[in-house]
Amino acid sequence: MPTTRTFSQAFAGGEISPEMFGRISDTKYQTGAAKMRNFIAKPQGPAENRAGLKFVKEVKDSTKATRLLSFTFNTTQTMVIEMGDQYFRFHTQGLTLQYTAGAAWNSSTNYSIGAIASSGGNNYYSRTGGTNKALSNATHWYLLPAD
Numbered sequence: 001m002p003t004t005r006t007f008s009q010a011f012a013g014g015e016i017s018p019e020m021f022g023r024i025s026d027t028k029y030q031t032g033a034a035k036m037r038n039f040i041a042k043p044q045g046p047a048e049n050r051a052g053l054k055f056v057k058e059v060k061d062s063t064k065a066t067r068l069l070s071f072t073f074n075t076t077q078t079m080v081i082e083m084g085d086q087y088f089r090f091h092t093q094g095l096t097l098q099y100t101a102g103a104a105w106n107s108s109t110n111y112s113i114g115a116i117a118s119s120g121g122n123n124y125y126s127r128t129g130g131t132n133k134a135l136s137n138a139t140h141w142y143l144l145p146a147d
Helices: 027-031
Strands: 039-043 048-049 066-073 078-084 087-092 116-119 122-126 142-143
Touching: none
Parallel strands: none
Antiparallel strands: 039 048, 066 078, 078 087, 116 122, 122 142
16 A cells, blocks of 8 residues: 655644544644654744753763753853762853862961862862861861862
């Protein structure tokens, strides 16, 4: 039996339910699609590409569950937050946000909360402010992960 194909010029009917497949006389059937993958049907008839995600980087640990959460601060600042086992990573504009290595730790420097200091190839985040607080003290410093 020959196969007949019909070409649709409009998708104003959107994606139709399988229950509608036999209703060929219905206008929604005539202007609809069985499945629209990565497209959005516009009310005027055309179908346009759906905005999607771009591969930026492999998750930190593929053996454990990881979740991606989209975050929109405003119309120009958006990012994807990667949530994994005891970590968060932030991806925006096709890049992964990373901190810059801090200056070498010095006991006479007055560090504020959030400052980053480096020592022995490791970076530390200051949890408290002040001077002469040893990097080995977990109350005052947090060892940042390598990646």
